[in-house]
C-alpha cells in the first residue's frame with residue numbers, strides 16, 4: 001500500500017566476518033582485557049558497521065528537524081507554539097545549545113523546516129522541506145494525511161542520502177517542536193508497547209496539574225483512534241512532520257550502513273517506528289544519553305538498549321547525540337592508534 005515501506009528495504013544485518021579479528025585487536029591493546037568497558041563495545045560495533053579493523057569518523061552531520069503540532073493549542077506543553085519558530089531563528093543565529101555543542105565538537109549542523117507554522121523565507125542554513133504549517137490535532141482526526149506522511153519520510157531519507165554521498169559516515173538527528181513529547185508518548189504507548197500514562201512526562205516542564213491535563217488529553221486522543229497498530233498508521237495519526245522526517249532519515253542512514261547516534265525521547269520515537277519496519281536498523285545505532293523524560297527508559301527497555309551517558313538532560317535539538325561524539329571518536333582512535341602488547345614491548349601474560 002505505502003511505497004515508503006521500501007525505504008530501508010536494502011538494510012542489511014551487520015557484517016560479522018571481522019568479529020574475531022576485531023576482538024583480537026581490541027584484546028591485544030596495552031590494557032587489561034575489557035578495561036575500556038563500553039568503549040570496547042563501541043569499537044567492535046564501529047568496526048562491524050564499517051567492516052574494517054580501522055574505523056574512522058568522517059564528516060559527522062546533525063540534522064535538526066523542526067515541526068509544529070496541531071495539538072499544541074490544547075495545553076499539552078509548558079510553552080506556546082511560537083517557541084518552535086523562535087527557536088529555529090535561534091538555531092539560524094547560532095545561539096542555541098546545539099549550535100554551541102556542534103561548534104565545540106566538530107559537527108556540521110543543518111536545520112530542516114519539516115512543518116513549522118511560520119514563514120521563514122530563503123535562509124542560509126535552513127532547508128525548506130515544509131510539508132504544511134503544522135499538523136492537524138490528533139484530538140480531532142489524523143495529524144497528517146498518508147500523502148504527507150509519505151512525503152515527509154521520502155524527504156528525510158533523501159536528505160540523508162545526499163549527506164552520505166558527500167562523505168558523511170556518522171549521522172545524528174535532533175528535533176524542535178512544541179508539543180512533540182505528546183506525540184512521542186502516544187507512539188511509545190503503541191509501539192513499546194506500554195500503558196499510556198507511563199509514557200507521558202512533563203516534557204518542557206509541566207507541573208503536576210499540567211501533567212494530569214496532558215494525560216487526560218492524550219487518553220482522549222487514544223480512545224478516539226480507530227486505526228490499527230501498524231507503525232505507519234500510528235505515525236500518520238499522531239504525527240509530527242519532524243518525527244516522520246526523522247523516521248525516513250534514520251532508515252536511509254541504516255540502509256547506507258552509517259553509524260547513527262540517537263538523541264532523546266522524540267528521536268527514539270521515530271526510531272521505534274523505523275525499527276518496526278527494518279529491525280536491523282538498531283544494529284547501526286548508538287544510544288547517546290538517557291533523557292529525563294520518563295518514557296525514554298520505556299523505549300530503551302523495549303528495544304533492549306542502554307544509553308552511553310546519563311546527564312539528566314531533556315532538551316532535545318540533538319544535544320545528547322552531539323555530546324556522545326567524542327566517546328565514539330575515542331573508541332575509533334584507541335582501536336587505530338593504541339599500541340599492542342607486542343608493539344610496545346609490554347608483557348601480556350598474567351601470573
Ligand SMILES: O=C(O)c1ccc[n+]([C@@H]2O[C@H](COP(=O)([O-])O)[C@@H](O)[C@H]2O)c1
Pocket residue numbers: 076077078079175176177178179180181182202203204205263264265266267291292293296313314315316317
Ligand atoms: O529529547 C528529549 O528527550 C526531550 C525531552 C523533553 C523535551 N524535549 C524538547 O522539548 C520540546 C517538546 O516538549 P513539549 O513539552 O512541548 O512536548 C521539543 O522541542 C523537544 O526538543 C526533548
Ligand SMILES: Cc1cc2nc[nH]c2cc1C
Pocket residue numbers: 079083087175176177204315316317
Ligand atoms: C526554549 C526551548 C528550547 C528548546 N529546544 C528544544 N526544545 C525546546 C523547548 C523550549 C521551550
